[in-house]
Amino acid sequence: xxxxxxxxxxxxxxxxxxxxxxxxxxxxxxxxxxxxxxxxxxxxxxxxxxxxxxxxxxxxxxxxxxxxxxxxxxxxxxxxxxxxxxxxxxxxxxxxxxxxxxxxxxxxxxxxxxxxxxxxxxxxxxxxxxxxxxxxxxxxxxxxxxxxxxxxxxxxxxxxxxxxxxxxxxxxxxxxxxxxxxxxxxxxxxxxxxxxxxxxxxxxxxxxxxxxxxxxxxxxxxxxxxxxxxxxxxxxxxxxxxxxxxxxxxxx
Ligand code: 13P
Numbered sequence: 633x634x635x636x637x638x639x640x641x642x643x644x645x646x647x648x649x650x651x652x653x654x655x656x657x658x659x660x661x662x663x664x665x666x667x668x669x670x671x672x673x674x675x676x677x678x679x680x681x682x683x684x685x686x687x688x689x690x691x692x693x694x695x696x697x698x699x700x701x702x703x704x705x706x707x708x709x710x711x712x713x714x715x716x717x718x719x720x721x722x723x724x725x726x727x728x729x730x731x732x733x734x735x736x737x738x739x740x741x742x743x744x745x746x747x748x749x750x751x752x753x754x755x756x757x758x759x760x761x762x763x764x765x766x767x768x769x770x771x772x773x774x775x776x777x778x779x780x781x782x783x784x785x786x787x788x789x790x791x792x793x794x795x796x797x798x799x800x801x802x803x804x805x806x807x808x809x810x811x812x813x814x815x816x817x818x819x820x821x822x823x824x825x826x827x828x829x830x831x832x833x834x835x836x837x838x839x840x841x842x843x844x845x846x847x848x849x850x851x852x853x854x855x856x857x858x859x860x861x862x863x864x865x866x867x868x869x870x871x872x873x874x875x876x877x878x879x880x881x882x883x884x
Contacts, residue, residue: 640872646677704749761781800843809847
């Protein structure tokens with residue numbers, strides 16, 4: 633059966649000391665309040681990654697990066713490879729976040745290369761997709777998400793796909809305080825699961841964890857997670873506050 637997961641995406645927030653304090657606080661909390669069948673992933677800035685990865689000892693907690701380079705190694709000043717991420721002990725990486733697509737011009741083809749590189753290095757990929765407001769208003773959101781998945785993710789083998797998580801993050805809901813309704817989330821997650829079934833078969837579809845992201849917080853997490861195809865959340869702002877993040881995990 634597929635995993636229920638809450639992943640925090642810290643984005644470019646918190647210095648090293650603040651990040652370590654939050655990670656320690658969460659580790660302590662989930663040591664005394666075990667996550668059980670659920671999983672919690674902390675996707676930190678690269679600077680924090682090795683230390684956070686090493687201090688997470690509570691069962692079910694792990695660390696992840698927010699990006700990786702598409703090349704193996706070499707003269708790419710300022711970049712971080714999948715192998716480097718793996719060597720920190722972190723097991724996960726977010727690929728295709730809308731902020732990277734928009735702010736850094738990451739194309740579906742580049743994301744396919746990053747996904748492949750991450751998987752070859754034994755990382756689990758949290759692959760993000762989602763439409764912007766105009767695309768939803770133009771009623772082409774299904775088409776947009778299908779294209780993103782077809783080109784960026786569905787190029788991997790079935791074995792590789794078994795190490796992927798999909799995160800549906802409607803761009804209009806990210807950091808805006810406007811959350812997708814539970815119906816909108818369920819409708820898209822159900823559609824995504826159908827796409828997985830068409831590409832990788834029924835077992836893969838049933839096993840794939842599909843997270844919702846976009847202004848998900850303690851006050852709305854339970855109603856989002858109550859949907860049959862919503863297997864957890866990818867949390868931005870609310871993952872920076874210990875109590876808020878713990879409540880979201882609790883809602884799962
Ligand atoms: P917010 O939860 O801040 O809307 O961000 C969601 C997100 O982008 C997670 O990757």
